[in-house]
Amino acid sequence: MSQAASHTPAHALPSYLHSDRLGPWGIYLQQIDRVTPYLGHLARWVETLKRPKRALIVDVPIHLDNGTVAHFEGYRVQHNTSRGPGKGGVRFHQDVTLSEVMALAAWMSIKNAAVNVPFGGAKGGVRVDPKSLSLGELERVTRRYTSEIGIIIGPSKDIPAPDVNTNEQVMAWMMDTYSMNEGTTATGVVTGKPIDLGGSLGRREATGRGVYTVGVEAARHLGLEVAGARVAVQGFGNVGSIAAKLFAEAGARVVAVQDHTGTLYRESGIDIPALMFHVKQHGSIAGYAEAEPLPSDAFWDVPCDILIPAALEGQITTANAARISARLVIEGANGPTTPEADDILAERGTLVVPDVIANAGGVTVSYFEWVQDFSSFFWTEDEINARLVRIMKEAFGAVWSVAQDKKVSLRTATFIVACTRILRAREMRGLYP
Numbered sequence: 001m002s003q004a005a006s007h008t009p010a011h012a013l014p015s016y017l018h019s020d021r022l023g024p025w026g027i028y029l030q031q032i033d034r035v036t037p038y039l040g041h042l043a044r045w046v047e048t049l050k051r052p053k054r055a056l057i058v059d060v061p062i063h064l065d066n067g068t069v070a071h072f073e074g075y076r077v078q079h080n081t082s083r084g085p086g087k088g089g090v091r092f093h094q095d096v097t098l099s100e101v102m103a104l105a106a107w108m109s110i111k112n113a114a115v116n117v118p119f120g121g122a123k124g125g126v127r128v129d130p131k132s133l134s135l136g137e138l139e140r141v142t143r144r145y146t147s148e149i150g151i152i153i154g155p156s157k158d159i160p161a162p163d164v165n166t167n168e169q170v171m172a173w174m175m176d177t178y179s180m181n182e183g184t185t186a187t188g189v190v191t192g193k194p195i196d197l198g199g200s201l202g203r204r205e206a207t208g209r210g211v212y213t214v215g216v217e218a219a220r221h222l223g224l225e226v227a228g229a230r231v232a233v234q235g236f237g238n239v240g241s242i243a244a245k246l247f248a249e250a251g252a253r254v255v256a257v258q259d260h261t262g263t264l265y266r267e268s269g270i271d272i273p274a275l276m277f278h279v280k281q282h283g284s285i286a287g288y289a290e291a292e293p294l295p296s297d298a299f300w301d302v303p304c305d306i307l308i309p310a311a312l313e314g315q316i317t318t319a320n321a322a323r324i325s326a327r328l329v330i331e332g333a334n335g336p337t338t339p340e341a342d343d344i345l346a347e348r349g350t351l352v353v354p355d356v357i358a359n360a361g362g363v364t365v366s367y368f369e370w371v372q373d374f375s376s377f378f379w380t381e382d383e384i385n386a387r388l389v390r391i392m393k394e395a396f397g398a399v400w401s402v403a404q405d406k407k408v409s410l411r412t413a414t415f416i417v418a419c420t421r422i423l424r425a426r427e428m429r430g431l432y433p
């Protein structure tokens, strides 16, 4: 990026913020560099997006069932709060790093601004393989982690939610722990809770529904008929399974599904409700007999029209981008495509609907949940879905227009819309003193 565009030269950045070791944070910095020339006078504030506002590393010690003590590393990063309290999920995964959580928090800032919900961006994680823990150990990790980050979260400060390997039960434990420590029941401290504890109807399905909604809009612009389209989905958890189900209900053929245990293929279309039932029983797609198993790398060669990465970051790379046959990639996951792979897809004429708009349905209904908790007045599922679809379509439409107008990718267009909103807020708030 042009140094003139910011106040602080890049070499003055703290070492852990440099983009040369290209992990998720480095990828995010590249995305900011790509948008900076389009920010006009607001580019003078862009440095604020290149560093997290606050990053907390916590030790999470628990008693294991065998009586020994184990320590896990946890993080909560608040990337930007110019537009409102921090908001973003919590991930439990053995490979979680501070750099990853910083990037995920930053993408939350962009996403929340892109759909114009009044939040900044935050994210959390614990470096643990939850599948190796008993239910009791998982509860102890969750409660200790919540107590440790309790100094920076709160209903009007920073509101966690589910992400990879966390769910409604984990949110219930987080809400309970925070409430015990505060001495009051604070339902608004997390979203994605069970319905009986102030959760919102439609939140569980919201991210997949948002992926489907913008996917249909993008397909319409491409002249791609969803009915009959071949869809490949990587990741069959909360996001991937619901997106697959909605595309199948619309008449698409979900020809391939991949999770961390393997890859399935069926040319005539996988029975998604049956596969979801299998996953509920067995915990993964492994052992599902009604589709052909494929080696995992073959997933990228599957002939398809629509590809939905809905697992982890860094999945579409220079190693596989040119093998993807889809005309449309809808990013359910956060950060699944590297910048170089983005360029390869663009050269091949593949339209990428970026994470920061495609998977914003989850946080949009989290916003509804937070509002409902504050007012203690709950909406019907139809009301929630209708508002969700309206917000997603409007946000996608706005981004589409910017992309056409400025002749940029949908990712850069989304960053233009979002960074403009964030930096305008930054500018209006001003700096102390």
Ligand SMILES: NC(=O)C1=CN([C@@H]2O[C@H](COP(=O)(O)OP(=O)(O)OC[C@H]3O[C@@H](n4cnc5c(N)ncnc54)[C@H](O)[C@@H]3O)[C@@H](O)[C@H]2O)C=CC1
Pocket: 162, 163, 164, 165, 166, 207, 234, 235, 236, 237, 238, 239, 240, 258, 259, 260, 261, 310, 311, 312, 313, 332, 333, 334, 359, 360, 362, 363
């Ligand atoms: N849950 C939510 O509301 C939101 C989630 N996201 C993003 O969507 C993605 C998926 O999240 P969830 O569905 O919530 O997680 P989840 O934990 O429910 O499911 C994750 C899925 O990815 C699969 N997976 C993990 N590693 C894999 C690998 N190496 N190869 C293939 N598949 C693999 C797992 O087997 C599982 O099927 C993440 O990037 C998350 O940050 C984004 C917005 C909101």
Ligand SMILES: O=C(O)CCC(=O)C(=O)O
Pocket: 087, 088, 089, 090, 111, 159, 160, 161, 162, 163, 191, 192, 334, 359, 360, 362, 363, 364, 366
């Ligand atoms: O629902 C939320 O608050 C955030 C969900 C999330 O972590 C994400 O959109 O990546």
